[in-house]
Amino acid sequence: MKAISLLRTPAVRDSLGIGFAVGIAGLAFGTAAVAAGLSPAQAVFTSVFMFTGASQFALVGVVSGGGSLVAGVLGALLLGARNTLYGLRLADLLGWRGARRALAAHGVIDETAAVALAQPDRESARLAFGTTYLVLGGFWWLTTLVGALATEQISDISAFGLDAVGPAIFLGLLWPRLREGGPRTWLIAGLGAGLALAATPLLPSGVPVLLAASAALIALFGPEASGGAPAESETEEVRS
C-alpha cells in the first residue's frame, strides 16, 4: 500500500510525467547518433555514461559533419557545464554525501534539477530527484537503443528527412529559453549563430560552434537578465 500512496504524492507524479515524456526523446538521439556514423553500442554508451542530452547531440553533430573530434568534445563539455550550476543549487537541498552524492551526480541534468528544485522540502526533493532520474534515465537508454537499431536498417538517411532531426532537436532545446528571455537572449542567440556561420568556411568543422560561445560574453554587460536561467516553474519544458 505504501507504493500506491507514494505514487499519489505530487513529487512522484510530476517526476513520472517528465521522466516518460523526456525519456522517449532518446529515440531521436539513437537516430541522430547512427545517422552520424556511431554504432548502436556507441550510441547506448553515450546515453548511459554521458547522460546529458544537449552535449550528446552536440558531439554527434560534429561527428556527422566530419569535424574535429577535439572541438566536438570541447563543445559538449561547454554545454555540460550548466549541470555544474544545477549541482551547486541542488547540493544543499539534497544533502547527500559520499557514495550517494557520487551516484546522484550522474543524474544531475536539466529535468532532474527542475523537478527537485520545485519541491518544498528535502524529503520530497530527494524523492522527486530519484524518481525522475530512474524513469527518465531508464527510458532514455532504452529508446536510444531502439532508435539506433531502427536507423541502422535505413540506407538512405536523407529520404527520411533525418538530416533535419539534428537542427530540430536544438531548436526544441533552445525554444523555451528564447520564449522566456528578453531581447538580450535573442541577441546572444543571434550573434552565436552568426559567428558560427561566418567562421564555418574558414575553420575546421566543430570549431565555429566553440567560437560562438564567446557571444555569451554579452551577458556580462548591463542589468541581469532572467533569460536561460533554470526556472523552477517550467518543469514541463524539455531542456536536456
Next chain:
Amino acid sequence: MTLWIALAATAAGCYLLKYAGLAAPRRLLDNPWLRRFATAVPLALLAALIAVEALRGEGGQALAWDTARMGGLGAAVAALVLRAPFLVVIVTAAAVTAGLRALGL
C-alpha cells in the same frame, strides 16, 4: 577507436562537471559573473548548432541551402509555437523534410 576515446573522455568530463557542482562550496553560486556567463553559454551554442546544421553542405566546411530541410525546420518552428511536445516537433521536421524531398524539392 578514436571515436570511442572521444565518447569516453566526454562522458568522464560531463560527469566531473556534474559532480563538481554537488561537491563545490556553495558561495561559487553567489558569483553573479559566473552565473550569468554560464546561463548564457547554452544559448549561444544551441543557436550556433542550429545554424551550422541547418545550412550544412557537402563536406565539413561548405554551407548550402536545402529547401526541403529548411521547410522541415520551418514546420518545427510552427510546432514549437503551437507548444507541441518535443518528440512531435522532431517527427514533424523529419516528416516535412521527407515529404518535400519526395515532391522533388
